[in-house]
Amino acid sequence: MAYKIQKPxxxxxxxxxxxxxTKGLMFTGQRFFHNTFSPAETSKIATIRYPEETxxxxxxxxxxxxxxxxxxxxxxxxxxxxxxxxxxxQCIYIEPAEYGPEDARAGYERYPKVFVIDxxxxxxxxxxxxxxxCDAIRMDTGYHVPASSDREDFIFDKxxxxxxxxxxxxxxxxxxxxEPGDPTHPGVSRLQKH
Amino acid sequence: xxxxxxxxxxxxxxxxxxxxxxxxxxxIVFVLAILLxxxxxxxWAERRQSAMMQDRVGPYKAGFxxxxxxxxxxxxxxxxxxxxxxxxxxxxxxxxLAMVLFHMADEVLFPFTxxxxxxxxxxxxxxxxxxxxxxxxxxxxxxxxxxGLLHPAADALKAFWKEDFIPPRGDKLLFALAPMIAVFPxxxxxxxxxxxxxxxxxxxxxxLPDGGDLGVSSVLQVASxxxxxxxxxxxxxxxxxxxxxxxxxxxxxxxxxxxxRAASQMVSYEVTLGLSLVxxxxxxxxxxxxDMVTWQIDHVWGILVQPLAFVLFFVASIAEYKRVPxxxxxxxxxIVAGYFLEYSSGKWLIFMTGEFVEVxxxxxxxxxxxxxGYDVPFLTPHxxxxxxxxxxxxxxxxxxxxxxxVISDVLNxxxxxxxxxxxxxxVKMAALCWLSLQVRWTMPRFRYDQVMQLxxxxxxxxxxxxxxxxGILILFFQEL
Numbered sequence: 001m002a003y004k005i006q007k008p009x010x011x012x013x014x015x016x017x018x019x020x021x022t023k024g025l026m027f028t029g030q031r032f033f034h035n036t037f038s039p040a041e042t043s044k045i046a047t048i049r050y051p052e053e054t055x056x057x058x059x060x061x062x063x064x065x066x067x068x069x070x071x072x073x074x075x076x077x078x079x080x081x082x083x084x085x086x087x088x089x090q091c092i093y094i095e096p097a098e099y100g101p102e103d104a105r106a107g108y109e110r111y112p113k114v115f116v117i118d119x120x121x122x123x124x125x126x127x128x129x130x131x132x133x134c135d136a137i138r139m140d141t142g143y144h145v146p147a148s149s150d151r152e153d154f155i156f157d158k159x160x161x162x163x164x165x166x167x168x169x170x171x172x173x174x175x176x177x178x179e180p181g182d183p184t185h186p187g188v189s190r191l192q193k194h
Numbered sequence: 195x196x197x198x199x200x201x202x203x204x205x206x207x208x209x210x211x212x213x214x215x216x217x218x219x220x221x222i223v224f225v226l227a228i229l230l231x232x233x234x235x236x237x238w239a240e241r242r243q244s245a246m247m248q249d250r251v252g253p254y255k256a257g258f259x260x261x262x263x264x265x266x267x268x269x270x271x272x273x274x275x276x277x278x279x280x281x282x283x284x285x286x287x288x289x290x291l292a293m294v295l296f297h298m299a300d301e302v303l304f305p306f307t308x309x310x311x312x313x314x315x316x317x318x319x320x321x322x323x324x325x326x327x328x329x330x331x332x333x334x335x336x337x338x339x340x341x342g343l344l345h346p347a348a349d350a351l352k353a354f355w356k357e358d359f360i361p362p363r364g365d366k367l368l369f370a371l372a373p374m375i376a377v378f379p380x381x382x383x384x385x386x387x388x389x390x391x392x393x394x395x396x397x398x399x400x401x402l403p404d405g406g407d408l409g410v411s412s413v414l415q416v417a418s419x420x421x422x423x424x425x426x427x428x429x430x431x432x433x434x435x436x437x438x439x440x441x442x443x444x445x446x447x448x449x450x451x452x453x454x455r456a457a458s459q460m461v462s463y464e465v466t467l468g469l470s471l472v473x474x475x476x477x478x479x480x481x482x483x484x485d486m487v488t489w490q491i492d493h494v495w496g497i498l499v500q501p502l503a504f505v506l507f508f509v510a511s512i513a514e515y516k517r518v519p520x521x522x523x524x525x526x527x528x529i530v531a532g533y534f535l536e537y538s539s540g541k542w543l544i545f546m547t548g549e550f551v552e553v554x555x556x557x558x559x560x561x562x563x564x565x566x567g568y569d570v571p572f573l574t575p576h577x578x579x580x581x582x583x584x585x586x587x588x589x590x591x592x593x594x595x596x597x598x599x600v601i602s603d604v605l606n607x608x609x610x611x612x613x614x615x616x617x618x619x620x621v622k623m624a625a626l627c628w629l630s631l632q633v634r635w636t637m638p639r640f641r642y643d644q645v646m647q648l649x650x651x652x653x654x655x656x657x658x659x660x661x662x663x664x665g666i667l668i669l670f671f672q673e674l
Contacts, residue, residue, distance in 0.1 A: 021636070048251070
């Protein structure tokens with residue numbers, strides 16, 4: 001059955017088009033003059049001139065990885081392989097190594113001889129950060145992986161990862177560490193059975 | 195002054211034999227410079243203006259990379275400009291005070307006097323201050339960008355590097371001819387538009403005397419044809435052929451549809467375009483554009499006597515150059531890009547240039563017919579006059595003001611009047627171009643049947659009504 005579609009009522013101003021068109025022109029003109037001639041603080045320009053100007057990423061943005069430092073500048077990482085195990089993209093490669101016998105940490109923990117992240121393979125899920133028991137890997141750099149036309153530039157080795165600071169420019173995290181010899185250190189060791 | 199006029203005289207006598215050829219050539223060069231200067235500025239303005247009203251930055255990136263020493267020199271040059279501005283400003287004020295205190299304003303203008311220096315400083319000081327303000331903003335990120343004005347050049351360069359595609363089964367000759375046919379009328383129509391008053395070369399540096407033999411003169415109009423504006427419609431009518439041929443020769447159904455739409459739309463609106471001006475012919479009593487301007491200088495601007503014709507003509511001319519809201523011939527959502535779908539590279543560039551040149555030409559025509567052409571209010575050929583009072587300090591009652599007659603001498607001199615009027619014409623043209631770009635970024639596109647309905651059912655009757663009412667009013671006023 002045919003039924004009548006109720007069309008919205010139009011006033012004469014709308015129907016004649018000229019009035020509404022003039023209104024529209026005045027609105028766009030107002031916006032044009034406002035944005036063109038008012039100083040940057042009051043203008044409504046929403047976009048930025050991107051590569052030259054950048055916006056700060058949100059606080060919880062997962063940026064490029066960094067390896068956090070201990071107070072003596074060595075990596076916090078103990079090469080437990082938790083991150084590379086958790087990584088769904090399998091982009092982390094770690095070669096663990098033992099400290100020398102003269103080192104206080106010898107026999108207590110290992111260190112990563114090689115720590116490589118393939119940033120092209122990484123999916124930036126943050127699982128490695130979640131998995132790390134030592135707060136050794138973080139993605140709080142507030143910066144994305146810099147662009148390059150060379151694939152080699154995206155293979156980040158240990159030195160590269162350790163050279164990337166946090167957003168505030170520091171390398172050491174707020175979490176305290178208990179080094180062997182510290183009074184807070186529990187004093188356990190793999191070699192000295194307890 | 196003697197030197198300059200004698201120099202001009204010798205130049206004129208040198209060109210005397212060939213002046214019938216040289217003068218139009220110079221005018222054509224000037225007109226082409228206007229059109230080809232405005233077209234890239236409009237391509238830039240269209241993008242920048244649309245960006246600004248949509249809260250975007252717009253094009254800013256294209257530019258010449260500048261070496262470090264240039265970038266280092268820019269702030270210093272700006273400071274130098276500021277210094278020059280201050281020095282000339284102080285000098286100008288000093289000259290002004292000298293004119294007041296020592297009654298030193300001389301009658302002769304061009305030898306070195308306080309008056310001349312004052313005027314020189316009056317120009318130099320603000321100019322350098324503007325340079326001081328503008329110079330640093332021309333550079334961005336170690337590039338010379340000029341507010342994005344280099345984008346049209348970059349775009350043109352890019353277009354020429356693209357493949358010049360010719361549809362293999364299209365008509366190759368017509369395909370190559372179409373953009374030229376489309377762009378030619380846009381340039382040709384400007385020939386009859388007067389862009390300035392008559393210049394009397396022997397009176398450049400003095401107020402134009404009343405009557406008498408004024409010597410060698412030039413009309414600032416490429417061709418003063420006595421069919422005047424009819425020539426314009428005749429030439430503009432051939433623009434239809436370009437669009438139609440482009441659509442036909444592309445061997446593409448969308449292009450053909452676009453060409454047909456363009457042809458029917460342009461033919462339809464040509465009628466309104468012509469009829470809306472008939473009222474103006476009746477009021478101005480002439481077909482010559484220069485006489486129309488003269489009438490408007492003597493009486494009032496055309497927009498006040500023919501407001502409806504102004505609206506009709508403005509709308510019809512937008513439809514005539516096929517831009518939003520009348521861009522159904524190239525409606526992207528329906529027929530991809532319409533009649534220039536298959537065009538690329540330089541040929542496409544010619545179409546786009548033609549479109550912007552048409553915007554400029556129609557703005558110039560509207561400015562001439564409705565906004566007084568090169569008329570500046572209160573500026574007569576003899577100088578500044580308002581309500582019977584003439585701006586002439588030499589004839590002033592106040593002795594102190596008479597000292598400054600050099601100011602009114604300069605402002606009333608023929609060359610100042612001519613330059614002001616040419617400037618006024620360009621400003622009016624630019625304002626109308628701005629308005630048409632604003633319209634282009636404000637209105638949504640009409641549906642095709644709406645375009646036809648608007649033309650035949652609304653605008654054509656309205657323009658006929660305008661003719662009728664104008665005729666009645668003219669008869670009524672003649673009876674009075």
